[in-house]
Amino acid sequence: MRFALVLKKACDTCQLVGPLVKGLQARNELVVYSQDDPFFPADAEVIDDSDLERSWRWRIETVPTLILFDDAGSESRRLVGWDKAEWEDVTGSSFSENMPTFRPGCGSRTQDPGMPEKLTSKFDAYAVSAREISLGEGEDEMEACFDRGWSDGLPLIPPTRERVLRMLSGSSRQADEVVGLIPPDLVSCTIEKIAINAVMAGCKPEYMPVVIATVEAALQEEFCMHGLLATTYFSSPLIIVNGPVSRRISMNSKGNTFGQGNRANATIGRALQLVVR
Known part of the structure; x- marks a missing residue:
């Protein structure tokens, strides 16, 4: 199975999940994207998503979000936040009894004020079809x-x-x-x-x-x-x-x-x- 995990360091629930990532990567095909720190989680292979392109394209609204893909590469399931039973079911793992059964996620950086339209403008060339007019440097x-x-x-x-x-x-x-x-x-x-x-x-x-x-x-x-x-x-x-x-x-x-x-x-x-x- 192929998984993708999107998280950010500035999130308590992501901090909870962070220590599990290295073990999950060893047992599954897991790709990790970090929205705010390319070195989080520590000791894991992480892809920097600080420009939020991947998060925007996957419509991530809450972190952590764990996405399961089928053999054709299509999304088949999505887990938002931390639910121990669901994570164990999807990943086939068994987590420590000390792990809480549930924790809500945090807001994705893609949902910060003004960010949705900024990202759409940046990554969707066809979002606005009207002719754009560029102003000269210093033009009011x-x-x-x-x-x-x-x-x-x-x-x-x-x-x-x-x-x-x-x-x-x-x-x-x-x-x-x-x-x-x-x-x-x-x-x-x-x-x-x-x-x-x-x-x-x-x-x-x-x-x-x-x-x-x-x-x-x-x-x-x-x-x-x-x-x-x-x-x-x-x-x-x-x-x-x-x-x-x-x-x-x-x-x-x-x-x-x-x-x-x-x-x-x-x-x-x-x-x-x-x-x-």
């Missing part, structure tokens, strides 16, 4: 957004790959799904494009379902977005959000509804304006 990000005509007159949040991926995580819909055509040029609008504009508007990922619904509503033929964009009359879309989602994302529906001070109220509408600019 905020001013670059103004200079390229992306702004509505106010500063924007630069839509980096990591920020766009984080925004996309707020929706279960596919990034390349087309939600409609944006007038007047009838350009295809995808979920990814909405996420990019939501980032620039200052939205949080949890606003994404509302932002998407807002764009879809505005693109309905009955709404006549083309006429709204082309008219010389002073007009603007009004968005009404109803139901539990408005409370879940802390929208203001009481005093000063149309005023300042509420992020959801201000940025969801702004995202729509940026999408249709």
Whole structure:
């Protein structure tokens, strides 16, 4: 049998498992990956996974994680944390009576704040399909957004790959799904494009379902977005959000509804304006 074990030194449960690794490697085909110290466990053959590529590709969320592979190289079983009976069953080993029967694992470094989207951006070349624009050395990000005509007159949040991926995580819909055509040029609008504009508007990922619904509503033929964009009359879309989602994302529906001070109220509408600019 072939096994892979992912762990990190900064974890009490991994420290518990560490002394067992050398013996397991002697009896099984065991490959060990360490997320934070290539010399842990001591006296074992360890592969450095400090860049977290292997952990990311295996979707490791907790350490230690022991993975069993079949003869074809496909994962057949996964043990998370320490469960003495399960480890003995899978590895065919017998561990000391002094070993505890159970210990929960620790959070994988792949789950550190900001890390999931950073790793996806680094290791998945197709995670974001939009054209990337490189700025010159010393070029100010905020001013670059103004200079390229992306702004509505106010500063924007630069839509980096990591920020766009984080925004996309707020929706279960596919990034390349087309939600409609944006007038007047009838350009295809995808979920990814909405996420990019939501980032620039200052939205949080949890606003994404509302932002998407807002764009879809505005693109309905009955709404006549083309006429709204082309008219010389002073007009603007009004968005009404109803139901539990408005409370879940802390929208203001009481005093000063149309005023300042509420992020959801201000940025969801702004995202729509940026999408249709």
